[in-house]
Every structure is written in structure tokens, then in C-alpha cells.
Amino acid sequence: MASTGQGGGKPGFGNQLIMLLAFMVALFVLFDNDIRQGLGKAVGVALMPLVGFDGGYPVITLACTGLIMTLFSVSVRHLFIDWISMARNQRIMSAFQKEMREARSSNNTYKLKKLTELQPQMTAQSLKSTQAQFKLMPVTMIVIIPIFAWLANFVYLDLSSTVFSVPWEFNANMRHSNLLPNWVLLYSLVTLPFGQILQRVLKYYSFSRKLHDLNRRSGDGSKEAGAEG
Numbered sequence: 001m002a003s004t005g006q007g008g009g010k011p012g013f014g015n016q017l018i019m020l021l022a023f024m025v026a027l028f029v030l031f032d033n034d035i036r037q038g039l040g041k042a043v044g045v046a047l048m049p050l051v052g053f054d055g056g057y058p059v060i061t062l063a064c065t066g067l068i069m070t071l072f073s074v075s076v077r078h079l080f081i082d083w084i085s086m087a088r089n090q091r092i093m094s095a096f097q098k099e100m101r102e103a104r105s106s107n108n109t110y111k112l113k114k115l116t117e118l119q120p121q122m123t124a125q126s127l128k129s130t131q132a133q134f135k136l137m138p139v140t141m142i143v144i145i146p147i148f149a150w151l152a153n154f155v156y157l158d159l160s161s162t163v164f165s166v167p168w169e170f171n172a173n174m175r176h177s178n179l180l181p182n183w184v185l186l187y188s189l190v191t192l193p194f195g196q197i198l199q200r201v202l203k204y205y206s207f208s209r210k211l212h213d214l215n216r217r218s219g220d221g222s223k224e225a226g227a228e229g
Contacts, residue, residue: 040153043146048154055159058174062151062183066191069147073140074195078202080136084210089125096122155183 044052051064096115103112155162155174162174164186174183 036149037153037157039146040149040151043150044153047147047150048158052154052158055154058155058159058162059164059186061154062187063190065147065151066187067194069144070191070195070198072143074198074202076136076140078199078206083203083206087207089128093122093126151183151187155181 047065051061051068053061055061096118100112100115100119102108103115159174162183164172164174166172166186172182174181174186176182178185
């Protein structure tokens with residue numbers, strides 16, 4: 001049992017180390033001007049003709065670039081994460097926590113003892129689903145960081161005018177900051193709703209296809225049972 005636990009712990013440590021290195025590289029790239037500008041110029045060779053619009057429509061450029069990044073990251077997560085299994089684990093964990101609360105409130109020591117013995121397994125299963133999402137972060141960051149580097153070049157170096165209007169401020173400047181740079185806030189305002197909608201659509205498609213397959217198998221099983229009868 002001890003060897004199993006140690007063997008199971010090594011991959012988790014390796015994944016955390018990879019994620020930590022990815023974050024360190026990301027921070028290094030984003031905060032080092034020379035590296036960020038060089039990386040941004042390289043990526044700009046493709047992005048500037050595609051979504052740069054010669055700097056004439058910076059808000060549309062931010063929106064289009066954000067949609068590209070969101071489409072990529074959400075699609076990668078959808079392809080490599082089993083949303084159905086994750087939903088099943090969430091339902092099981094929710095039911096388990098409910099039973100734990102009921103056992104504590106009713107002072108059912110026997111049931112509480114049994115549930116406590118199962119708790120490490122439940123926690124491990126929940127962490128497994130979470131780790132599957134974190135494993136994909138270095139992959140998506142390889143694409144997202146260079147694009148962000150180009151956006152920084154686009155806003156701070158390429159644009160002659162960075163003033164834009166929003167309902168709460170008519171003369172906002174992309175280069176000014178409110179906790180975060182305004183261009184990052186504007187990017188998030190445009191892309192976050194799109195990401196949520198796209199993810200929900202893809203999840204709905206996955207669940208609908210799974211339900212269709214289950215219904216088809218159930219129908220085939222009923223036909224076979226009828227034929228045998």
C-alpha cells in the first residue's frame with residue numbers, strides 16, 4: 001500500500017513542477033521587455049495582417065484576437081477533458097458531502113466513521129478531475145503567451161491613438177491602468193462571455209451525444225430482447 005501511494009504521488013509532483021515552470025516562463029516573458037517585444041514581433045508577422053487592421057480598429061483587433069485565443073483554449077479543454085466523467089464525479093462528491101453533513105447533524109458515529117474512511121478516495125477522485133484541467137495549462141500557454149506579447153506590442157508600440165469609449169467613460173485610454181491595464185480589461189470584457197457560451201455549447205453537445213448513444217444502445221437492447229422472446 002505504501003509503495004502505491006508513493007508511486008501515485010510522483011506524477012502529481014511532476015505535474016505541479018511542470019505547471020510551476022510554465023508560470024515562471026510566462027512571468028519572465030511578460031515582464032521582460034526585450035523578450036516580450038521580440039516574441040510579439042515574431043507572432044505579429046501572422047497576426048498583424050490577419051487582425052491588425054493597420055491599427056485602425058484597435059477594439060476590433062482586441063476582440064478578434066481574444067476570440068481566437070478563447071476558441072483555441074476552450075477547444076483544447078473540450079478535446080482532452082471528459083466532461084461527462086467530471087460531472088459524474090461532481091454529483092458523487094456532492095452526494096457524499098450531503099451524507100457527511102447528515103451524519104454529523106444526526107450524530108450517527110457509525111455512518112460517519114464509514115464515510116470518513118471513504119473520504120480519501122473521494123478526495124483523490126475529485127483532485128484527479130481538477131488535475132486534468134491543470135495539465136493542459138502549459139499547452140495552452142505556449143500559444144496564448146506569444147499572442148499576449150503581440151497584443152502588448154500592438155497597444156504600446158503600434159497604435160498612434162489608444163483612446164476608446166465605454167458606457168461609463170467616454171475617453172478611456174488602453175494604456176492606462178485600473179488594477180489591470182485597460183486593454184486587458186477590455187479584452188476580458190469581450191472574451192469571457194464568449195468563452196462561457198462556447199464552453200456551454202460544447203458541453204451541451206457532448207452530453208447530448210452521450211445521451212443519444214445511451215438511448216440507441218437501450219433501443220438496440222430492447223430489440224434484441226424482443227427478438228429472443
